[in-house]
Amino acid sequence: MFKPITLKDIATALDLSPSTVSRALSDSYEINTETKKRVLDYAEEHNYKKNPIALSLRKRRSYSVGIIVCEVANNFFSQVIDGIESIAYSKGYHVIISQSHDSYEREVVNIQHLANRSVDGLLVSMSAETKDFSHILKLHKQGLPIVFFDRVISAFDTHTVTSNNKKGTKDAMQALIDKGFKRIAHLANAPHLSITKERLEGYQEALRVNNMEAKDSMVRYCHHGGRLQQEVEDAIKYFISMDEKPDAIFVASDRLSIGCLTALKKLSPHQTHPAVTGFSNSDILDLLQPGFSCVRQPAFEMGRVAMNMLVQLIESKYPVTEFESIVLDTELIKQK
Amino acid sequence: MFKPITLKDIATALDLSPSTVSRALSDSYEINTETKKRVLDYAEEHNYKKNPIALSLRKRRSYSVGIIVCEVANNFFSQVIDGIESIAYSKGYHVIISQSHDSYEREVVNIQHLANRSVDGLLVSMSAETKDFSHILKLHKQGLPIVFFDRVISAFDTHTVTSNNKKGTKDAMQALIDKGFKRIAHLANAPHLSITKERLEGYQEALRVNNMEAKDSMVRYCHHGGRLQQEVEDAIKYFISMDEKPDAIFVASDRLSIGCLTALKKLSPHQTHPAVTGFSNSDILDLLQPGFSCVRQPAFEMGRVAMNMLVQLIESKYPVTEFESIVLDTELIKQK
């Protein structure tokens, strides 16, 4: 069942050799126009498609790339994926998505799985839990093209695309400060993530240039990126039981924002809460927190850039040794 | 670059024939325990993995399945995918996800793409726009195993998994009615979707058993499943400008709920709104609309069931002619 027509079938049917048919199908210049037409017509009529698996085996290329993100049910990452796919399809690549759920273990398993499935390259955004990079370093050493996006690492040199996290944070913080907020806390992501560090820097610098003190006591980290609601709740509990409660919380991600609002609602359902704002690529937060600005990352564009870089790496004739780090600007969404 | 070790390499290294190595690796009974150990040890030591592409070519099986959903950035579908993956991994299958974005055209292209990539089977949830099923019927006729989940069609017979949409809707409606709501509107999905019809039935039946009139004027459809905010806005505009405004809206999906709340906020920012409730697999709605019940679908379980069915279809020695339609119960989430 389900046995598609092969190149050989065409050859037999038209009384040609497989190689002639192969060349005709690839529109080779050395094939008679007449013959070419016969082959192409026959192929069209019988709905012939090259078997991609045979092609992969032959060319030692799978024309597929792997993506690894923490989760797809996240507007930022799903937008990045859309961007990646837009380029992938236009260049004849297929995309295999896999999710780490911010777990180190699953990241290792999935990356291994993808490498085994002979993807031609990898687009990676690190999991919040990952501190050891040997699994990915190994693949890089074996020559597998890898591009990092958003959550990058510096364990080795390769192309990267990120948002301008520091500036994005600074701008949003400035908007908060301009609105009159005095005690702005920071609910941060896992501490070893690149984005965490950059956003923290932006947070601190914004305070500094406004002559406000940047206290460590106003920063709480979520080591699992908000996957465990308990860790978010603990952080919020800490904030709202401070002697000098924050009047605003700058939250490092969408997922944390949801967790943060849920925790606030649960822990002090009847009080006015500190204002919540931060990085978000979702329209939902606007609904929850009218009147606040948030930082939007150019997710679709990031996906496009990352995929273009990866294709360049894959299709390069020579080993690439010069790598680019592209930084895209964020957008400050101000609501009236 | 990136040339992994092959079976032949092992054969040469251990001075065996490729067939022996192959058999040893597959733990064949006819191979000497001693030899088997040598091969396995060598393979382990050199991190040998069978080339899945060669395997696919040989076995005429790719050990990958395709999923097509409208979008991954949707809690319901991402939970289904998690369920699918949990079974897929344990049975040695890989999963290729693709998104229709509720567009007929993209559904056709993606399904074609997946079939060309020689997936062994397809897990399909129809796009909201699709009325013509010939693209998928063709593949079915060619013998490609297909399982439908959530948004099913009856163009041909195959395994399906769905939620008990009718009962789920009835129960949630009953909860609303018990709370005293008198004029409950229904914001429905695209009219030709299976889920739309079933949920509509539940809506109507709930009214009927409570001796309330089920008027067509209280139902509005979103033909693009809420992808166009305009269509949601038009529906809401219609509802809130009725002579007898609804006091509650039962919304058919998560995405529509977001659109609905956004529209309400935009169209009448300072009034009290009708209560909004409905199908949701996200925790966000609880945040937005405290105190209301919603219908939760067993998404993860649905994914597991669907994938198990697909594997059964793929691995069946004989053509399957008896098909199952599994219906899973929904859960009514009541908030205090």
Next chain:
DNA sequence: GTGAAAGCGCTAACAT
């Protein structure tokens, strides 16, 4: 218990 050889569907030297 092990090996030789054929073949999955395709392409690319190397003929002619």
Next chain:
DNA sequence: ATGTTAGCGCTTTCAC
């Protein structure tokens, strides 16, 4: 301009 051959990495008859 077309055909012959070999081979990508693997499994599986068929030999011995």
